[in-house]
Structures are given as structure tokens and as C-alpha cells.
Amino acid sequence: MSAQPLDPRRPSLAERRKSETRMEIARTAARLFAAHGTAEVTADQIAAESGVALRTFYRYARTKEDAVEPMLAAGAQRWLAEIAHLPHLPTPSDFESAAVRSLTLGDSPQDLEITRGLLQAMDSDPALRAIWHRINMEAERDLHRLLVELAGPQSDPIHLRLRAAGAAGAIRVALELWAAANGPAVGEGSPADLVKRCMRDLL
Known part of the structure; x- marks a missing residue:
């Protein structure tokens, strides 16, 4: 029995995980910025509260504001x-x-x-x-x-x-x-x- 072809429009599991990580970082950054303003929040804080390494954070955002x-x-x-x-x-x-x-x-x-x-x-x-x-x-x-x-x-x-x-x-x-x-x-x-x-x- 042959395998069904993958739907080219459906994101792969890896792509969905990346999208979820990006959105989790965005939610964390937005929550921190809303509470403290961008000047008082660091990229390290956003990464730590998102549960990712700082290096991973910068894979998804060029700056803390872009997050x-x-x-x-x-x-x-x-x-x-x-x-x-x-x-x-x-x-x-x-x-x-x-x-x-x-x-x-x-x-x-x-x-x-x-x-x-x-x-x-x-x-x-x-x-x-x-x-x-x-x-x-x-x-x-x-x-x-x-x-x-x-x-x-x-x-x-x-x-x-x-x-x-x-x-x-x-x-x-x-x-x-x-x-x-x-x-x-x-x-x-x-x-x-x-x-x-x-x-x-x-x-």
C-alpha cells in the first residue's frame, strides 16, 4: 500500500514548532513590554521567560522590539x-x-x-x-x-x-x-x- 503524498500547503512539524516558538517569544515580549516598557526589558529576560536560549531568541528576532x-x-x-x-x-x-x-x-x-x-x-x-x-x-x-x-x-x-x-x-x-x-x-x-x-x- 503506497503512502499518501504530503499536502504541500500544510506546514511540516518542524515548521509548526518554529511558528509556535516564535509566537511564544512574541507573547512573552509583548507581556513584558506592556508591563515595563521596552527600555526596562532585555532580550535575556524575554529569552529566559520564553524558555529558550538567548542564541535561539536571536534566530527569531533581530532585536528585542522585533520579537x-x-x-x-x-x-x-x-x-x-x-x-x-x-x-x-x-x-x-x-x-x-x-x-x-x-x-x-x-x-x-x-x-x-x-x-x-x-x-x-x-x-x-x-x-x-x-x-x-x-x-x-x-x-x-x-x-x-x-x-x-x-x-x-x-x-x-x-x-x-x-x-x-x-x-x-x-x-x-x-x-x-x-x-x-x-x-x-x-x-x-x-x-x-x-x-x-x-x-x-x-x-
Whole structure:
């Protein structure tokens, strides 16, 4: 009996373990930064609390601030994956639905609280703001590339750039407002609720 071929889209066990380690480091760094700020936290502390050697830490992050990137970027990656599965250029309703699904089906309550603390700490921490804005800019660029592919070569480049900037900006603003207001995880004032409101006001 022949063995079944491996699904090329499914990550290998080694890749999944690497992803889990990277995310565990990100959670630890985010929790420490939220509590103490980046200036008071060292890479050694993050590595030790993550249960990895410092050498291993630097395999996954160039700097201690970069360590939080996988956690902050996870939501944008889920949202972009939702958009990528559409057979047509997304409408405002498509943008909204994809954003709500990526938020509703994404982070655990614990991860959501860690993200809230990180976004609150960002107000007084330039290093964290730089990471957050870089992640959002990369998400906007990735979204723009997706829109160009979906719209085809005859599309209006200005229109697509503005759509990408508006949609990505709406999510960023919603999350920042939610964190600043200590909003709930679900219901009125939640990330999903605020994303819907921001999308409808903007798009």
C-alpha cells in the first residue's frame, strides 16, 4: 500500500514548532513590554521567560522590539488571507466581513489582553510605535498588491492605493480606539464592532 503524498500547503512539524516558538517569544515580549516598557526589558529576560536560549531568541528576532511582530501581525495576515480568497475586487462589505471574521476567529482572550496592553504602552514608547506602524504599512502594501491582482492591469492605481490605505487604516484606528477605551472583547465597543464602524465611516 503506497503512502499518501504530503499536502504541500500544510506546514511540516518542524515548521509548526518554529511558528509556535516564535509566537511564544512574541507573547512573552509583548507581556513584558506592556508591563515595563521596552527600555526596562532585555532580550535575556524575554529569552529566559520564553524558555529558550538567548542564541535561539536571536534566530527569531533581530532585536528585542522585533520579537513582538508575529503577534501584532497575526490579525493582518488572517485578514489578508480572507481577501485573497475572494474571486473579485472586494466591496466595502467584503472588507468589513473579512475584518470581522479575522478578529472574531483569531486571537484567544489572553492574546487579546496582551495586545491591548501593548497598544496602550505604545503611546509612551517610540520603539513600540515604530513596530506597530511598520506592521500596518506592510499590511497596507500587501493589500494593495492583492487589489491590483484582483482588479487587473486596467485598474485605476490611485483608487486602489486609497482603498488599501483606507481599509488598513480603519482596522488600525479601530484597534487603537479599543485599547485606549479598555473596550470589551465582544459586543458593543469590541474590536469587531469598532472595525465595522470605522469601515462604514471611511469606505
